[in-house]
Amino acid sequence: METKKQIVSSTPEPTIRRLPMYLSYLKNFLSDGREYISAPHIASDLRIDATTRTKDLAYIGISGKPKIGYSVPVLINYLEEFLGYNRNDLAFLVGAGNLGTALLKYEGFKNTGLRIVAAFDNDTRKIGGKIGGVEILPIDKLRNMIERMHIAIGIITTPEGVAQSIADMMIGWGIKAIWNFTPAIIKAPEGIFVENTSIYSNLAVIINKIQNQ
Amino acid sequence: METKKQIVSSTPEPTIRRLPMYLSYLKNFLSDGREYISAPHIASDLRIDATTRTKDLAYIGISGKPKIGYSVPVLINYLEEFLGYNRNDLAFLVGAGNLGTALLKYEGFKNTGLRIVAAFDNDTRKIGGKIGGVEILPIDKLRNMIERMHIAIGIITTPEGVAQSIADMMIGWGIKAIWNFTPAIIKAPEGIFVENTSIYSNLAVIINKIQNQ
DNA sequence: TAGATTGTTAATCGATTAACAATC
DNA sequence: TAGATTGTTAATCGATTAACAATC
Numbered sequence: 117m118e119t120k121k122q123i124v125s126s127t128p129e130p131t132i133r134r135l136p137m138y139l140s141y142l143k144n145f146l147s148d149g150r151e152y153i154s155a156p157h158i159a160s161d162l163r164i165d166a167t168t169r170t171k172d173l174a175y176i177g178i179s180g181k182p183k184i185g186y187s188v189p190v191l192i193n194y195l196e197e198f199l200g201y202n203r204n205d206l207a208f209l210v211g212a213g214n215l216g217t218a219l220l221k222y223e224g225f226k227n228t229g230l231r232i233v234a235a236f237d238n239d240t241r242k243i244g245g246k247i248g249g250v251e252i253l254p255i256d257k258l259r260n261m262i263e264r265m266h267i268a269i270g271i272i273t274t275p276e277g278v279a280q281s282i283a284d285m286m287i288g289w290g291i292k293a294i295w296n297f298t299p300a301i302i303k304a305p306e307g308i309f310v311e312n313t314s315i316y317s318n319l320a321v322i323i324n325k326i327q328n329q
Numbered sequence: 330m331e332t333k334k335q336i337v338s339s340t341p342e343p344t345i346r347r348l349p350m351y352l353s354y355l356k357n358f359l360s361d362g363r364e365y366i367s368a369p370h371i372a373s374d375l376r377i378d379a380t381t382r383t384k385d386l387a388y389i390g391i392s393g394k395p396k397i398g399y400s401v402p403v404l405i406n407y408l409e410e411f412l413g414y415n416r417n418d419l420a421f422l423v424g425a426g427n428l429g430t431a432l433l434k435y436e437g438f439k440n441t442g443l444r445i446v447a448a449f450d451n452d453t454r455k456i457g458g459k460i461g462g463v464e465i466l467p468i469d470k471l472r473n474m475i476e477r478m479h480i481a482i483g484i485i486t487t488p489e490g491v492a493q494s495i496a497d498m499m500i501g502w503g504i505k506a507i508w509n510f511t512p513a514i515i516k517a518p519e520g521i522f523v524e525n526t527s528i529y530s531n532l533a534v535i536i537n538k539i540q541n542q
Numbered sequence: 543t544a545g546a547t548t549g550t551t552a553a554t555c556g557a558t559t560a561a562c563a564a565t566c
Numbered sequence: 567t568a569g570a571t572t573g574t575t576a577a578t579c580g581a582t583t584a585a586c587a588a589t590c
Contacts, residue, residue, distance in 0.1 A: 128557065132537050136529035140489075140512050154571065162514060165559060170573070182565045182571045200536040214431035221427045222528070224489075224512060230532060268539055276353075276437075293535050299353050299437060301375060309538040313531050315435070316349035318524055319443060322506050323413040324345050325522040326481055341581065367547065381582060383549070395547045395589045 131172045137162065138172070139195040146188050154185035200229040206267050207295075210282050211274030212237040212252050215297055219273060220248035232271065234261060262289040271295045272302075283310075344385045350375065351385070352408040359401050367398035413442040419480050420508075423495050424487030425450040425465050428510055432486060433461035445484065447474060475502040484508045485515075496523075 141162060145153060159166035173179075173186070176198045180186040196202060209216055212235050219225075220235055235252050237243060242252045253261070261267070270286040272279050272294060279300035286294060293309040296302050302310045354375060358366060372379035386392075386399070389411045393399040409415060422429055425448050432438075433448055448465050450456060455465045466474070474480070483499040485492050485507060492513035499507060506522040509515050515523045 126541060127537065129534060130557070132533050133527070133530040136512065136527065136533050137514055140529070141514060161516075163516075168558060180572055185571070199533055200540060205536060205539060214434045218427035218431040224528060228529070228532060229536060269535060293539055295531065295535055299349065301350055301354060303374075303376075309535065311531055311535045313526065313528070314346070314349065315437060315526070316353070316441070317346040318508065318526050319441060320345050320349050320412055321342060322482065322508055322522065322524045323418060323442060324340065326418060326506055327413060328339060343581070378583060380584075393548055398547070
């Protein structure tokens with residue numbers, strides 16, 4: 117028998133990145149009181165091809181009605197469910213500097229399923245205190261806490277130089293996904309997912325556009 | 330004569346996003362004192378296909394020598410030049426909240442060509458003060474400042490609800506590129522470039538991976 | 543020279559866009 | 567019914583990967 121390449125029919129990453137955009141848009145739309153919306157309507161507002169949008173919604177298992185469109189509240193429910201906003205995904209944050217502080221205080225996470233349950237730093241002036249309602253603990257408590265609480269997500273907002281060593285600790289103690297806000301390139305074994313929010317990459321795209329305009 | 334589709338042979342965006350990664354990696358490599366590096370070497374460290382990497386470097390106009398590899402210092406120079414780190418690109422930031430403050434204090438920009446020359450807010454307690462060495466001005470000074478200083482880049486770190494109106498002001502007064510850190514979907518006319526650093530999109534990818542693992 | 547490494551050309555893969563049939 | 571809108575199938579586009587020739 118021939119070995120058939122396994123088809124991992126998962127949602128494409130570009131689609132996943134667009135979903136929060138739809139959600140944000142639809143919530144605004146709903147506050148206008150209208151209940152149904154059509155694909156061309158969303159598409160022209162968001163500057164996304166109507167077919168792309170239809171496919172995106174089909175991926176998460178929602179379909180519309182010809183002539184009428186999609187029910188906005190239903191769409192919002194499906195999106196929130198798919199994006200895990202009804203779950204609680206616990207996370208630790210390491211590095212309570214400027215960016216770490218901004219994330220700890222970020223109101224936007226309240227809409228989502230992400231809960232930052234503790235933060236870690238090596239600055240004794242911060243340890244014991246709270247930022248955005250989250251306790252700041254010493255780094256050497258990290259191991260015990262990850263293991264005890266079965267935390268799956270680790271957020272790294274440390275200086276670039278120590279990012280890899282923090283990641284290694286997190287991975288060793290059971291973290292499944294790392295959200296890296298430093299410019300460091302995190303090396304991780306197969307099965308550990310690393311998502312980079314790279315300020316430099318975003319800046320590079322902007323500067324490139326400015327230069328070539 | 331047939332109209333030939335104009336070929337805008339510009340560097341692909343995925344390539345541009347990878348360039349800062351190469352730069353960061355090479356700077357670390359250089360501090361080890363070695364002068365030449367080969368494509369397979371970089372590739373295995375960064376987990377990027379060697380051919381992809383070779384092409385990326387070819388785009389910015391640098392080639393290596395068979396058997397020897399690429400000269401690291403030359404590579405760094407080319408990358409910094411291409412990324413505009415030797416230029417000064419002036420930017421304004423609007424919204425000196427948690428995230429805005431983090432960006433104003435961000436040491437990493439010192440390596441780049443970006444200079445945030447002023448910040449704007451409507452909080453009278455912040456106005457007149459400085460954050461990260463940058464003066465905080467009232468929003469109503471924005472127009473005059475953009476026009477006078479020919480600022481090209483506007484950074485938005487306001488609450489989601491006012492992002493579009495700030496963008497409209499910026500665009501009306503001559504800003505060419507907007508770096509949007511809010512979840513808002515910024516509508517802008519043709520020719521104005523909008524780059525989104527979307528916390529929600531990044532989070533969505535992480536949550537999706539966690540759910541399906 | 544021999545072999546490691548680059549660089550180019552072709553093949554593959556995946557996402558977006560286009561065309562059109564189905565349906566309320 | 568007629569027409570607006572969805573949903574599916576095919577075509578296009580662009581990036582990644584593979585194969586192999588060129589070169590120091």
